Amino acid sequence: MNSKKLCMLALLGAALLPNIASGEIKRTPVAPTRIVWMSDTTGEYIKNPEILMNDFKGQVSVADNNCTVLRSNGGHQAAVLLDFGKELHGGIKISSGMRNSSRPLRLRVRLGESVSEAMSDVAPYHNPNNATNEHAMRDFDIQVPWLGSLECGNSGFRFVRIDLLDKDVDYLLRNVQAISVMIDDPEIGSFKCSDERLNKIWETGAYTVKLNMQDYLWDGIKRDRLVWLGDLHPEVMTVSNVWGKHDVVRRTLDFAKADTPLPGWMNGFSSYSMWWLLIHRDYYLHHGDMAYLKDNRDYILGLVKQLDECVDANGEEQMTGVRFLDWPTSEMPDVIHDGLQSLTYMTLDAARQIAGWLDDKEMDAVASKCMERMDKFNIKRTDASQAVSLCLLSGLSKDRQKDCGKLLDNGINSFSPFYGYYAVEALAENGHIDKAMDMISDYWGAMIDLGGTTFWEDLNYPDTKNAARIDEIVPDGKYDIHSQGGAYCYVGLRLSMCHGWGAGPTPWLQRHVLGVKPVEPGCKTIEVKPNLGNLAFAEGTVPTPYGPVSVKARKDESGKTVVSVKAPKGVKVNK
Template sequence: HNPHNATNEHAMRDFEIHVPWLGSLEHGNSGFRFARIDLLDQDVDYLLRNVQAISVMIDDPEIGSFSCSDERLNKIWETGAYTVKLNMQDYLWDGIKRDRLVWLGDLHPEVMTVNNVWGKHDVVRRTLDFAKADTPLPGWMNGFSSYSMWWLLIHRDYYLHHGDLDYLKENRDYILGLVRQLDECVDANGEEKMTGVRFLDWPTSEKPDVIHDGLQSLTYMTMKAARQIAGWLGDKEMSAVADKSLARMDKFEISRTDASQAVSLSLLAGMSKNPDADCRKLIENGIDSFSPFYGYYAVEALAENGYTEKAMEMISDYWGAMIDLGGTTFWEDLNYPDTKNAARIDEIVPPGKYDIHSEGGAYCYVGLRLSLCHGWGAGPTPWLQRYVLGVKPLEPGCRTIEVKPNLGSLSYAKGTVPTPYGPVSVEAHKDPSGKTVVDVKAPKGVKVAR
């Protein structure tokens, strides 16, 4: 057995089977990009006629779309959508090869992709409901306090996109209980004291100061989302808990580590005292500090603060590197400096080249255990529709949307974004003077704010 092998955790990948003579056999419920078959019997000739692999995936039409004058960004959009599509199974899985599980933090970039490509889809509701049923309070989803927060943030974003008030009401009691539980983990000085596993992403998992700053901002973001949800539900009880928690947290000064994950969340939470300086810090840290998961929030934070073009460059460099190395889906992990001497993953590694697939990885993704199709890496797909096409829901169910394309150095961008009333179509191009000309077609029932 290869010492770098992927192991059989979560799904069977390395196994032995008995095969018939003059017969056929169906075996294995797994996922793979590459497969190796060894004949283990000694001094035996086995006539193997063929091996067939069956691909199981949804056939729902893609309602959302994106294309622009940069083919690399187009390929990145398509790759992110395809990554999530493969994971849309009985639940919205984390990965096809290994993590055929529901991980709630990882779920947020996936749900944002589903919202922007397929619109309202049953797999999202099934997955959110499974997580709730599997985690009676006072438990934390997947054991992580941060992942329970991502569950609540997903509900906020799901409602903004789809406007399903009955579903929001169905989850009200659990959301209120979770908000109270989070509030109990914010002390009198407004400092988070989250229990359970304290986690943002794997690259920061051994940095308690970064985790603390990140959880402080993530808790603040979640309480702001709870206040929004309370307003939509007319729930004074939930609103009061969120307001008191936010008031305490407003008084607490976070320690301000320079790690991109913590800085990104601070910007998105609205807690940054100097957003421009923090954006410059993200740019200075660069993509060497990224993970496919939290890289999404770094480029989102940059775009929210006027650095859309720089974020596009980072997306092109970081996520594009996976495609350059032979990726057809986005990976669980990419340590960008490793790409400098890396061989493509779809070729035999030449002498002197780094085998990034077999020799790379850390933490839960050492060597071939690294997932090459991981939904948490799909963030650029919804990002391109939100910040380049500029489509953002302002009212629940997309009753009012903002359309403010930002082309940067692109000459044009066009695409569609699903709404409950039908897709919104946006085309933007630069005229000879360099001015951006925008054409928006919105279905009846959708008001467009420009």
């Protein structure tokens, strides 16, 4: 299937079920941190802009004359661009002061994840270099009341541009607040080490997923506000390592199952149904919810039988539906084939684990016999990082160090925020902790260097060399990484700059640097084997059903790693 058809499928997605209140969503007003740009700096059309930075209690008053004045006359329309300091999910609240006329006035509001997006015009999908109103309204006209407040918008954004549309009027703008809408649950997991850059990356990954934990676990808060099952795996790993067991995960997995009766493939992709099963394996390892696993047994068994039917007598996968790993490989059929071969094997192995926990002989037999056929098939061995990573993680690699060498040779120029997670996971599992940490620092750190406060849907690393920051007007001669970058369905400003699949380094740092891995379901037994690499120390916590496990690892004067572990009652620690 060509990239155009894949893009259209990604646009269609699946209709969300009605909202399910979690009791955990909190609304918080957020003040702007700075004025990025104004259409006028002479004071003729915008007066007292500094008032927008003043403290505001959220309530307009007849006695309050402290307002910014936006004036339009002749050919000039007043406009201002505000920065709220970090990516947010929610809308904005515009408060108006008392003017001579009580009639409503018209404003244009533009929300942006970057300065370039907030300064852009909306465009239809056939002009994808510009921003859109596809999944969330980020460019719209409103009417504001006299001496009152109006809330509008629901999207992902950091920047807001407001234009006065009415002619020959003075508008008294008392205040603009962002209204943040996200969970209020405390972070149980934590990570800190001697490298502040890695600390920031851990925090950014956690914050990225936190913004996407809405009524369901979304992929993006501007685009896509949808449930994409492959993309969900890095997010669920992040949730388990930061918040522990959370209702949003079950709601999302249950939605996907209800939305996709077998023999359908989730989101139309066979690989995404496989990721759904892999998520269930990892979810049970972390949380040990046997009742939930039993609830899903019939669907899991049906899916395993469906996978078995898609593996021929020679052990070669012949998956139906859309054949897909990630967007950068979407037009590389050999890479997709190698990747699906490994991903199928990984999924069947996870099914055997689940069968063991359920004492399900039928599930075990189907998965085991299929794996026996697959053991006899030799993968073509493309060198693309996505396929090589899955081959290593599945155990199908015939030369693990040679394959790791391919990942190292390809480097971060071949990365995507989604499958880059599995590349560093494969490297760590094969003893290349330092190299993997360097890749995380360079690749994910580059988004932070460019002003990102969340991780993005895509980053082509070579584009960073002459790129402007996303929190500034692009200077002459600099590359606009938001409006000029991207590919496939995320061309230009359609790119999501808060995408949950980019959060992989957060659970990676806890799993491989702190070295905390569940061994027995429900974390009844865990492994704690820190890998400091070139770090002087690392410490943090990982949630378990019994309470958090605390780990501290430091190098002494001789270079030996000294480890301290505090585990709650009920958790056995293997060192």
